[in-house]
Amino acid sequence: MENYGEYFKALRESKQLTLREVEKATYVSNAYLSQLESGKIKQPSPLTLHKLASFYGVSYEVLMEKVGYPVPQKEERLAKSGAAAYRIGEITEDEEVELLNYLKFIRSRKK
Template identity: 50%
Template sequence: MTGKESVTNKPTGQTLGEYLANVRTSKQLSLREVEEAAGGIVSNAYLSQLEHGRINKPSPNILHSLAQVYGVPYETLMEKAGYIAAATPDQTASRRHGRVATFAKDNLTKEEEEALLEYLAFLRSKKGKRSL
């Protein structure tokens, strides 16, 4: 499609539904077209409910899909859906981290690590299976 982004939307007091409806009509897409463009992740029926405010908090993956299709920032939708509060333009992208990665690194003791390495070696030595 022609990349015509003349969608002048100020994140003012628009609800999620209003906003979505606005963007869609601006781009002159039908509900069914959006459904298709989203790869079926949102049904046209569901979109309708969304635009009419019958659903308060669609799950983030739906919003993500719509953000893609509409070419609007994901954060905007997330904010309007009430997942992230307010959002001063400052903290849009980098919210809180730290905690998440903590577990990632590991809490293996040395013994455990050795045992696991050994076991892994064992696993690999007998690798002859072809399943899956």
């Protein structure tokens, strides 16, 4: 993904979390998270990605793939997880970010 930072920001915002709240839960500094979201971190460590995947409730493999690490058997993994992308077909990275933004909007109305 060219600018995966937008994806990480959309994930965080879809859960209505601040950088400090993510830091507190994952022990990844908010400065690092900010740099990750702005695209300044070129290749985040797999350990950091694992922490964020667990916290955000997304697949570790998806985050690995987003930042450019090789991940085998993408289609099989999507089918097993019941992921929305598998059910609705392939979506672009921009569409995925927009879907996360829409989810943020929906969740904000529930409060």
